[in-house]
Structure formats: C-alpha cells, structure tokens
Amino acid sequence: MNPSKMIQRPSLALLSVLAFLLPLMASAMTFAKPLTLFSAIDGRVTRAGQPVAGARIERSYLWHWKDRRGKDEALTDSRGRFHFDPVTDSSFTARLVPHEPLVQQTLVIRLDGQEYLAWKYSKHNYADGGEFPGRALHLECELDDPESYHLVDERAKLGYQGICRLLHD
Amino acid sequence: MNPLSTDVVSVLARDVYDVRRSDDMSLLGASVGEWRESFNSPSRLTGSSGALLRSTTGFGVIATGKGYRQGEALVTLRGTASLADGVTDAHCGLHIGPSGSPVHAGFNQTFRSLKGQLDDFFGHAGNRGIRRVHCIGHSLGGGLATLVADYCGERGLATALYTFGSPRVGLFPFSSSLTRRIGQENIYRVYHSNDPVSMVPLFPFQHVPATGQVIILPGNHTAYDFASHAMQNYVTDLSGGHWRALRGAASNWLERMDREVSRWLASSDRSSLGRYAGSAFWFLSLALLHVIKLSLELFGAGLQTLVTMGFTLLDTLVWLLQRAARLSAEIGGYLGRILAGLLSLTGRVVSGAVQVTAAALRFILQFLFTSLATQVHRALSRVHS
Numbered sequence: 043m044n045p046s047k048m049i050q051r052p053s054l055a056l057l058s059v060l061a062f063l064l065p066l067m068a069s070a071m072t073f074a075k076p077l078t079l080f081s082a083i084d085g086r087v088t089r090a091g092q093p094v095a096g097a098r099i100e101r102s103y104l105w106h107w108k109d110r111r112g113k114d115e116a117l118t119d120s121r122g123r124f125h126f127d128p129v130t131d132s133s134f135t136a137r138l139v140p141h142e143p144l145v146q147q148t149l150v151i152r153l154d155g156q157e158y159l160a161w162k163y164s165k166h167n168y169a170d171g172g173e174f175p176g177r178a179l180h181l182e183c184e185l186d187d188p189e190s191y192h193l194v195d196e197r198a199k200l201g202y203q204g205i206c207r208l209l210h211d
Numbered sequence: 212m213n214p215l216s217t218d219v220v221s222v223l224a225r226d227v228y229d230v231r232r233s234d235d236m237s238l239l240g241a242s243v244g245e246w247r248e249s250f251n252s253p254s255r256l257t258g259s260s261g262a263l264l265r266s267t268t269g270f271g272v273i274a275t276g277k278g279y280r281q282g283e284a285l286v287t288l289r290g291t292a293s294l295a296d297g298v299t300d301a302h303c304g305l306h307i308g309p310s311g312s313p314v315h316a317g318f319n320q321t322f323r324s325l326k327g328q329l330d331d332f333f334g335h336a337g338n339r340g341i342r343r344v345h346c347i348g349h350s351l352g353g354g355l356a357t358l359v360a361d362y363c364g365e366r367g368l369a370t371a372l373y374t375f376g377s378p379r380v381g382l383f384p385f386s387s388s389l390t391r392r393i394g395q396e397n398i399y400r401v402y403h404s405n406d407p408v409s410m411v412p413l414f415p416f417q418h419v420p421a422t423g424q425v426i427i428l429p430g431n432h433t434a435y436d437f438a439s440h441a442m443q444n445y446v447t448d449l450s451g452g453h454w455r456a457l458r459g460a461a462s463n464w465l466e467r468m469d470r471e472v473s474r475w476l477a478s479s480d481r482s483s484l485g486r487y488a489g490s491a492f493w494f495l496s497l498a499l500l501h502v503i504k505l506s507l508e509l510f511g512a513g514l515q516t517l518v519t520m521g522f523t524l525l526d527t528l529v530w531l532l533q534r535a536a537r538l539s540a541e542i543g544g545y546l547g548r549i550l551a552g553l554l555s556l557t558g559r560v561v562s563g564a565v566q567v568t569a570a571a572l573r574f575i576l577q578f579l580f581t582s583l584a585t586q587v588h589r590a591l592s593r594v595h596s
Contacts, residue, residue, distance in 0.1 A: 106231055106292040140300075140408055140437050141291040142350060144228045164229055164238055166443045191241045197450045198443065199222050199242040 077136060077168035079105050079112075079145045080129040085160070085181030085206060086122045087151060093122030094185065098152040099160065101126050106144040107136050128170065136168070143168050149204070151183060159189050163202040174200060174208070181206040212369050212397055215285070215345050217449040217457070218243045220373045220399070223272075224349040225442040227287040230255050230269035239272065249280040254332075256286075258355075259324040260317075261295035262302060268293075270325060271352070273332055275341065283343045286329075286359050290350025290376075290442075300351055300378070303412040309362040310392075312385035315378070315412065318354040322362075329359065333366060343369040349442045350408055353377025357389070357419055364392040372419070373399040375445045376406045379416035387421040395423025399454060403439040405430030405489035424458045427465065430489020439489060472497045476545045484552050491556055495549060499575065502545045503528065506535035509542075529572045536567045543567055550575055 080103050087094045095118055102113040116124040149161035160183050165173055173179060174194050183206035193201040194208055226239045234255045240246030251274055258270035276283035291297055302317030332338060344363045348356030353374030360372040370393040390398065398420040402409040404427055428448050430439045438444060476498055484491045510531060536543035546567045553575055
C-alpha cells in the first residue's frame with residue numbers, strides 16, 4: 043500500500059467551515075427550541091380481542107447525534123390502555139451542524155414472561171408528530187397478531203415494524 | 212448498465228443510517244419490495260470517523276444481487292449522524308485518493324477504514340463473478356460512495372454512482388477521470404438547488420460528474436435550508452420517478468431558469484423573487500453571471516493591468532462591473548435590477564432607480580458569496596417544523 047501524501051489547504055477548510063458557522067453564532071435564542079425525539083404515543087393492548095390489564099410497555103430510543111439512549115415504562119390500565127408523553131431534548135450542536143437526524147424508537151410489550159415487539163421505527167427528523175406527518179400515534183396491539191412491517195405512507199416510503207396497528211385519526 | 216430504481220436507491224440511502232450502532236437491518240429497504248426481491252441479505256460495513264478521537268461505527272451495507280441482478284453488487288453508505296462525522300466533514304485538506312488524485316482528506320480517511328472490507332468482499336471466491344456495482348450515499352455517504360465508485364472503477368468493475376446532497380469530493384483531475392472511467396450516464400447526482408451541503412467544500416473542489424446531466428430539484432423551502440438536505444425529502448421528491456424523466460425535467464428546469472433570467476433582466480418586472488422560493492439565490496447568481504459575461508465581452512480588455520495593481524478577485528469584479536455600468540446603459544440597468552432583487556429578498560423594498568455604485572456592487576458580490584452562510588442562519592432562525 044502506498045503511503046499517502048497529505049496536501050494541507052487549511053485556508054480552504056477554514057473558509058468552508060466559517061461559511062457555515064460564523065453567522066449562526068449570532069443568534070443564540072434560536073437554539074432553545076426543543077427537538078422531539080419521540081412524539082406522544084398511546085394505545086390499547088388486547089388478546090383475542092379482549093383488553094389486557096397490567097401488561098408492561100417498555101419504550102426505548104437511541105438518539106444518534108448524541109448517542110443518547112433513553113428508556114421508560116408504562117402499565118396498561120383496566121381497559122388495556124397505555125400512554126407515553128413526548129420525549130424531547132435540546133442540543134446547540136444539533137441545530138448548528140448539518141446532519142441527518144436519526145432516533146431509533148422501540149416499544150416492547152411484556153406479559154407473562156413473553157415479549158412482543160409492538161413498534162420499531164426510525165425517525166429522521168426532530169418535528170413533533172414527525173413520525174408520520176399528519177398522524178397522531180394511536181396503536182391497537184393485538185397480542186395474537188404476527189410481527190410484520192406496516193407501510194404507512196406509500197409516497198414517503200415510511201413504515202414501522204411490530205404487531206400493533208396504527209389507527210387512522 | 213441497468214440502473215436501480217429511484218425508490219430502491221433513495222430508500223436505501225435513508226435506511227442505511229440504521230446500521231450505525233447495530234447490525235439490525237430489519238427495517239432496511241422494507242418499504243420497497245424490489246430490494247428484497249433482487250438482492251441477498253446485506254453485510255454490515257464498519258468505518259471510523261472523527262479526528263483525534265476516532266470512533267468506529269457501522270457505516271454502510273454491501274449486498275450481492277440475485278435473479279436478474281445476478282452478477283451485481285450494491286454498496287450503500289450513510290452520512291453524518293453524529294458530531295464525530297461532522298468533524299470528518301470539516302477536515303477538508305487533501306489526501307491522495309483511491310486512483311491517485313487529490314481528494315477530501317476526511318472522506319478519504321473514512322474510506323480507508325472501509326477499504327479492507329471491500330477488498331475482502333470483492334476478493335471472496337463466491338463474489339468473483341461480480342461485474343457491476345451500484346454505489347449509493349447521502350451527504351457524507353455520497354462522498355464515500357464516490358470514493359467507493361473510484362475504487363470499483365480501478366478494479367475494472369462497471370460502476371453506477373447515485374448520490375443525494377453530496378458534497379464535493381476531489382479536485383478537477385479526480386472528478387474528470389472518475390467521470391470518464393465510469394461514464395457520465397452512470398452517475399446520478401441528485402440535489403436540491405438550495406441544499407447547502409452540495410455547495411461545499413468550495414472551489415477548487417469539484418463535483419462528479421464533471422460533465423453530463425445532474426438531477427437538480429427545485430428547492431421548495433426558502434433559500435438555503437437544512438430541510439432541503441434531509442434524506443426523507445429526497446425520498447419523497449423522487450418517489451415513483453424514473454431517472455430519464457428526472458434528468459429531462461432537471462435539464463428543462465435549468466434551461467427555463469436561464470431563459471427567465473434573460474427575460475427578467477430585460478424587463479421592468481417588479482414582482483418579488485420570492486416566487487422562486489429556494490431557487491431565488493440561484494436565480495440571482497445566474498443573472499449576475501449573465502451580466503459578468505456580457506461585461507467581459509465588452510470591457511474585459513483592461514483586466515490584466517489590474518493584476519499588477521494588486522487587485523483581489525472581488526476588486527476586479529467590482530471594477531469590471533462598475534466600468535461596464537458606466538459605459539453601457541443596458542448593463543447598468545441589469546445591475547440595478549439585480550441589486551433591487553437582492554434587496555427585496557432581504558426584505559427591503561426599493562422604489563425608483565437603484566444607484567449602481569462601487570459600494571452597491573461590493574454589496575451584491577459579497578452577499579452572493581456569503582449568502583450561503585446568511586441563509587443558513589436565516590433558515591435556522593425560522594421555526595423548524
């Protein structure tokens with residue numbers, strides 16, 4: 043393997059970086075706006091059509107910009123329902139440096155020693171309600187249903203994996 | 212070479228980001244049936260990014276074709292997803308790239324961390340029958356895919372390159388030799404007219420293809436906007452499209468813009484340039500180019516003496532345009548219109564004639580040179596929805 047020669051052009055590097063960064067530093071207030079990593083999500087768990095109470099729902103996510111993982115839980119109530127508030131965060135650098143936003147989201151249902159993948163989705167933006175624009179996340183999770191890929195938006199080629207169905211509003 | 216469909220390419224360029232921290236590829240390409248039908252299960256490629264503290268993460272996938280894609284392979288690389296990747300992007304000194312031409316240092320370092328895996332893949336006994344490779348990437352991944360295409364070309368493989376919002380990778384020798392080797396018709400460069408990443412690093416870095424068609428999509432958002440760089444917007448804008456039609460549409464749009472610029476310069480149309488949305492600065496840049504060209508034809512003879520007087524490029528252009536404006540009422544009128552157009556985009560309405568002074572010219576030129584930065588600032592200060 044040939045050793046590579048390095049030709050330094052520090053002025054070019056500086057100019058390109060400055061072209062992005064200089065005027066951005068002027069406006070600190072803009073970076074206060076929160077980033078939505080996981081929009082509010084709720085649902086109902088059933089087995090053979092009957093609501094399941096006391097099922098544990100584990101929500102977890104990985105936010106790639108900061109390599110930050112998060113996890114929280116909820117239990118279904120007597121009507122089989124669960125609810126999670128949105129997960130938001132903030133980052134000065136995320137607003138400053140161009141990158142592809144990525145939050146990998148997972149919801150797992152645990153009941154009687156069994157584990158069911160309810161929801162697996164990759165969010166490529168920081169918008170509130172940005173998973174499927176125009177749709178709130180209401181799930182119907184029938185434990186007897188197989189895990190499958192659900193194509194939600196054919197034009198945008200967006201979908202999720204899991205046993206749950208995403209309800210229409 | 213039979214290209215991959217727009218949907219397979221754009222969806223893979225988006226979904227490949229998933230492999231950064233895991234080898235779970237269950238969502239990769241799941242929204243496009245053609246992917247699973249024509250390619251075998253992919254393998255994950257790892258690479259390093261960053262500067263002093265380099266981290267190794269999943270950078271892409273590689274797969275072999277089946278059925279009518281037998282004998283083909285596909286490599287998809289991800290772009291910037293973490294701060295370490297951002298540092299890689301900023302490291303744009305020069306290294307010698309795969310085929311011997313100078314290329315972006317940061318991209319090349321990451322490429323070299325992938326290269327051993329490519330050698331293993333193409334050297335593997337079961338893969339000796341591969342004759343054609345498709346290289347795909349978004350953003351930094353587009354830069355890496357370009358280097359992989361260079362590498363594949365060097366190995367004598369028929370190569371197709373598909374990039375989205377890719378930055379520039381090398382200088383002119385790199386871009387012209389890669390274009391010649393793999394063929395301009397096999398290079399599908401897709402970008403929004405207002406995608407700031409596709410405009411860097413600055414000259415003398417140059418894009419691939421060096422000649423031939425590109426797929427420039429009119430920017431829908433105002434001016435330069437990071438939303439125009441988001442991969443999902445490329446997926447949606449290309450959805451269900453076909454390469455030939457997209458190339459044709461892009462060509463038509465560029466020709467139409469050129470004609471509109473000529474028409475606009477010669478008219479007294481005072482309507483806002485805001486109707487061009489993300490392409491307004493593009494429009495003004497084209498208009499200025501028209502005027503510079505015209506001015507050079509008429510008054511360029513005295514330019515050599517300026518060099519000995521120590522004029523910078525900016526000084527020279529100001530001198531040229533001011534002289535042209537003084538000696539030609541037509542050119543003076545055009546420059547006035549460009550200035551008024553620029554002012555209207557920054558929210559300042561101008562009534563009456565605009566004075567084309569040296570200061571005004573300097574303002575136009577500096578604004579257009581720095582407009583990238585200014586508009587990035589403006590884009591980020593809007594509500595990011």
